[in-house]
Amino acid sequence: MSLFRQTRPVAAVPIRRPRVVVIGAGFGGLAATRALDGADVDITLVDRRNHHVFQPLLYQVATAALSPADIAGPVRAIVCRQRNVQVILDAVCGIDRTARVVKLESGRDLPYDWLVLATGARHSYFGRDDWAVHAPGIKSIEDATAVRRKILLALERAETETDKVRRSALLTFVVIGGGPTGVELAGAIAELAHRSVSRDFRSITPHCSRVVLVHRGKRLLEPFPEALSASALRDLTKLGVEVRLDTAVTGVGCDHVMLGDETIAAHTAVWAAGVMASPAAKWLGHESDRSGRVAVDENFHPSGDARIFVIGDTASCNGANGRPLPGIAPVAKQQGAHVARAILAAETGAPPPSFRYRHYGNLATIGRSHAVIDFGRWQVEGLAAWLIWSMIHVFFLVGFRNRFSVGWGLLWNYLTYARHARLITGEIEPVPVNAAEPVVPPPAQLVPA
Amino acid sequence: MSLFRQTRPVAAVPIRRPRVVVIGAGFGGLAATRALDGADVDITLVDRRNHHVFQPLLYQVATAALSPADIAGPVRAIVCRQRNVQVILDAVCGIDRTARVVKLESGRDLPYDWLVLATGARHSYFGRDDWAVHAPGIKSIEDATAVRRKILLALERAETETDKVRRSALLTFVVIGGGPTGVELAGAIAELAHRSVSRDFRSITPHCSRVVLVHRGKRLLEPFPEALSASALRDLTKLGVEVRLDTAVTGVGCDHVMLGDETIAAHTAVWAAGVMASPAAKWLGHESDRSGRVAVDENFHPSGDARIFVIGDTASCNGANGRPLPGIAPVAKQQGAHVARAILAAETGAPPPSFRYRHYGNLATIGRSHAVIDFGRWQVEGLAAWLIWSMIHVFFLVGFRNRFSVGWGLLWNYLTYARHARLITGEIEPVPVNAAEPVVPPPAQLVPA
Numbered sequence: 001m002s003l004f005r006q007t008r009p010v011a012a013v014p015i016r017r018p019r020v021v022v023i024g025a026g027f028g029g030l031a032a033t034r035a036l037d038g039a040d041v042d043i044t045l046v047d048r049r050n051h052h053v054f055q056p057l058l059y060q061v062a063t064a065a066l067s068p069a070d071i072a073g074p075v076r077a078i079v080c081r082q083r084n085v086q087v088i089l090d091a092v093c094g095i096d097r098t099a100r101v102v103k104l105e106s107g108r109d110l111p112y113d114w115l116v117l118a119t120g121a122r123h124s125y126f127g128r129d130d131w132a133v134h135a136p137g138i139k140s141i142e143d144a145t146a147v148r149r150k151i152l153l154a155l156e157r158a159e160t161e162t163d164k165v166r167r168s169a170l171l172t173f174v175v176i177g178g179g180p181t182g183v184e185l186a187g188a189i190a191e192l193a194h195r196s197v198s199r200d201f202r203s204i205t206p207h208c209s210r211v212v213l214v215h216r217g218k219r220l221l222e223p224f225p226e227a228l229s230a231s232a233l234r235d236l237t238k239l240g241v242e243v244r245l246d247t248a249v250t251g252v253g254c255d256h257v258m259l260g261d262e263t264i265a266a267h268t269a270v271w272a273a274g275v276m277a278s279p280a281a282k283w284l285g286h287e288s289d290r291s292g293r294v295a296v297d298e299n300f301h302p303s304g305d306a307r308i309f310v311i312g313d314t315a316s317c318n319g320a321n322g323r324p325l326p327g328i329a330p331v332a333k334q335q336g337a338h339v340a341r342a343i344l345a346a347e348t349g350a351p352p353p354s355f356r357y358r359h360y361g362n363l364a365t366i367g368r369s370h371a372v373i374d375f376g377r378w379q380v381e382g383l384a385a386w387l388i389w390s391m392i393h394v395f396f397l398v399g400f401r402n403r404f405s406v407g408w409g410l411l412w413n414y415l416t417y418a419r420h421a422r423l424i425t426g427e428i429e430p431v432p433v434n435a436a437e438p439v440v441p442p443p444a445q446l447v448p449a
Numbered sequence: 450m451s452l453f454r455q456t457r458p459v460a461a462v463p464i465r466r467p468r469v470v471v472i473g474a475g476f477g478g479l480a481a482t483r484a485l486d487g488a489d490v491d492i493t494l495v496d497r498r499n500h501h502v503f504q505p506l507l508y509q510v511a512t513a514a515l516s517p518a519d520i521a522g523p524v525r526a527i528v529c530r531q532r533n534v535q536v537i538l539d540a541v542c543g544i545d546r547t548a549r550v551v552k553l554e555s556g557r558d559l560p561y562d563w564l565v566l567a568t569g570a571r572h573s574y575f576g577r578d579d580w581a582v583h584a585p586g587i588k589s590i591e592d593a594t595a596v597r598r599k600i601l602l603a604l605e606r607a608e609t610e611t612d613k614v615r616r617s618a619l620l621t622f623v624v625i626g627g628g629p630t631g632v633e634l635a636g637a638i639a640e641l642a643h644r645s646v647s648r649d650f651r652s653i654t655p656h657c658s659r660v661v662l663v664h665r666g667k668r669l670l671e672p673f674p675e676a677l678s679a680s681a682l683r684d685l686t687k688l689g690v691e692v693r694l695d696t697a698v699t700g701v702g703c704d705h706v707m708l709g710d711e712t713i714a715a716h717t718a719v720w721a722a723g724v725m726a727s728p729a730a731k732w733l734g735h736e737s738d739r740s741g742r743v744a745v746d747e748n749f750h751p752s753g754d755a756r757i758f759v760i761g762d763t764a765s766c767n768g769a770n771g772r773p774l775p776g777i778a779p780v781a782k783q784q785g786a787h788v789a790r791a792i793l794a795a796e797t798g799a800p801p802p803s804f805r806y807r808h809y810g811n812l813a814t815i816g817r818s819h820a821v822i823d824f825g826r827w828q829v830e831g832l833a834a835w836l837i838w839s840m841i842h843v844f845f846l847v848g849f850r851n852r853f854s855v856g857w858g859l860l861w862n863y864l865t866y867a868r869h870a871r872l873i874t875g876e877i878e879p880v881p882v883n884a885a886e887p888v889v890p891p892p893a894q895l896v897p898a
Contacts, residue, residue: 049873050601050605050872050873051872051873067516067517067518067519068516068872069516069872070516072872074649074872076646076649076650077649080648080649081648086608086651087608087649087651088608088609089602089605089606089608089609089873090609106609108609141872152499153538156499156538157538159536159537159538160537160538160539160555160557197525199529199530200523200525200526200529200536201525202535202536423499423500423517423518423521423523423590424498424499424500424538
């Protein structure tokens with residue numbers, strides 16, 4: 001007989017925890033994931049890219065003021081302390097709502113109990129996708145570095161171009177769309193082309209470049225009060241930006257932009273005019289609105305499926321005031337946090353929480369010392385607004401290291417007009433000149449004969 | 450009659466200043482350009498890229514510790530205060546020595562009175578150029594971000610790979626070449642794979658990864674004293690790197706590296722084994738040595754042409770001790786400064802200066818707290834050497850902003866093991882799995898039945 005009483009081992013039977021699949025590591029997806037920190041669920045966070053991007057500052061990468069790593073961080077590093085999350089680098093190609101499975105491009109199937117779709121939006125060229133190659137937009141790090149490359153290469157080529165017409169086309173920059181992104185981009189390009197680079201080039205002077213901002217609407221920044229739109233227009237004009245309101249773009253080519261009968265010779269055009277939601281509606285077999293967004297109810301469910309949430313730029317829903325919620329980061333973040341609460345409530349049998357969007361304000365910066373901010377009851381403009389804008393953006397960036405780096409970068413650029421991130425990466429194809437004309441030498445010294 | 454005595458205007462006739470063309474904005478070309486600051490010459494500085502790269506730190510970009518903009522700066526910005534320089538973004542395709550003209554790829558002709566060729570070197574695969582695609586090297590920002598992408602993607606794919614053999618191949622990293630670059634790269638990859646990422650991944654633990662450093666020679670870091678080679682070997686082994694000395698690579702494929710009869714299954718191989726000079730010899734119609742370098746005399750002229758200088762990694766010449774000068778930054782910088790003095794002497798009719806290379810030492814870092822430094826008379830190793838290494842590298846970086854940023858980046862990485870620049874850029878093709886197997890879920894909670 002054994003000294004110890006023998007007991008039968010207690011069988012360890014795994015109880016499956018609810019599986020939450022979050023697609024997209026943008027503001028919405030990350031907010032949902034983080035709000036489930038410590039919860040008794042297993043989260044799988046899927047994104048096509050390995051990094052989260054702070055989209056509101058992408059225009060600063062496109063204009064060489066910040067480096068990609070300043071405004072983007074690896075998704076894994078952001079959620080590394082949250083033990084209930086697994087991060088997967090993959091893309092969605094379909095959703096089987098009956099089997100509750102997400103189909104990934106790698107061929108894997110990802111079963112879910114709760115699915116959060118936060119896959120954002122891309123540019124929309126209003127049916128003219130052939131314009132995309134000539135007028136890229138900025139929605140990702142790759143977009144922003146491609147635009148940066150385009151702008152910087154145009155300046156490089158203008159430096160050695162001796163033909164006046166070609167040179168002026170190289171130094172003309174057209175921004176299409178007068179919303180916050182377009183306004184910020186136009187201001188930043190004007191500063192880059194007019195001021196920052198003038199001391200580095202020998203033949204380009206601040207007066208050589210032309211920046212045109214084309215907007216279809218009657219005023220810039222339509223979501224803002226009229227006074228702030230006027231302020232933005234004033235500030236942009238001071239920076240040397242030609243603002244063309246009430247003007248539609250009718251054609252875009254590799255060296256021109258057409259506005260009705262008028263053709264602007266320009267080698268660089270950037271698109272900031274329209275967005276099209278990610279194909280979440282297609283994956284769900286669901287109808288979408290004109291911008292490709294999925295209509296959702298007040299709990300962000302697409303009709304008839306309480307297991308699925310669609311949030312952020314991919315969802316179309318109305319706020320408490322009956323007006324559609326705007327496609328901005330605070331909306332996505334608040335929706336993400338709400339969805340997490342709703343999942344926890346459903347799992348514990350609590351009544352579902354109700355969502356109310358809290359609007360903090362709209363803001364846009366114009367160049368290096370002006371901004372406009374609409375807090376609803378009060379408005380701020382000029383330098384004070386720029387300082388508030390800087391603080392808000394630095395504060396919201398993910399991770400202390402980036403916060404420090406961006407804070408430093410903005411301050412340094414402010415003090416010196418420097419553009420430290422002015423790198424052209426990728427292979428550069430030299431543009432052949434039509435004649436073997438000698439390069440303009442630096443001005444010869446004039447001495448009396 | 451006029452009240453004023455009429456004088457004939459003094460005709461302003463331009464006197465052409467000597468034209469100095471510098472090809473390549475690396476260490477040598479920039480040193481030559483800067484040493485001509487204020488001189489009565491017109492300098493044209495030509496580079497294929499718009500930025501100067503601090504090559505000794507490229508391995509830090511490849512291992513996601515630093516961002517490209519931390520170690521590279523626009524050439525224009527570096528020389529912007531030097532009024533006698535024009536910077537041109539273009540590539541050389543030939544040189545007409547009789548007409549004294551450099552032919553550029555854009556079709557332009559660039560006449561010169563003095564020509565400085567400082568076009569550096571690329572990798573050499575010893576006749577096996579088919580290996581290049583599987584084992585990229587790191588000589589440019591593009592190279593480094595491509596290697597970074599390769600390493601990070603392998604980790605991402607290993608995280609979801611369920612097949613043990615494929616997973617282990619994804620987590621095996623082979624560095625080919627045991628010189629300073631290979632040693633530094635192997636140490637940095639080991640830290641990235643073993644430590645930095647371990648908290649971010651759920652299925653990769655520090656013990657999963659394997660880093661192999663293959664070297665053909667009998668000891669690492671052959672230019673260093675034997676004691677330091679032994680120290681480097683010890684430090685690398687401590688970091689978990691498998692060092693294979695006296696071993697030649699006989700084959701490289703997309704998922705393996707062959708060492709004689711042995712095949713190492715590895716998805717990531719990086720080349721740090723050999724260099725091949727830029728085609729300056731071809732442009733000059735000149736013979737070159739095995740590494741493609743142009744033999745030059747003690748004043749860095751290729752035979753019979755006193756108007757042309759070849760310096761840096763493209764030139765082959767002996768030092769005062771009769772041994773060939775090594776292909777390192779200090780050599781290129783001292784040669785560049787010497788060439789500038791030689792041009793000024795020739796223009797003023799002074800006797801040509803004589804060159805004597807001053808060797809300050811060799812240094813290599815191993816991971817985040819070890820380095821080896823050979824100052825000739827005395828040697829330093831361990832943490833002290835690492836601190837000296839950090840200071841030297843931060844100090845020599847071009848521009849205060851970068852100096853600050855790199856200093857901060859290195860310190861931050863040291864304190865936190867963080868890899869803030871861990872971005873995978875470019876489109877990512879998902880790797881199809883052979884079966885529609887479910888992704889490994891996070892470990893289920895075990896509760897007694």
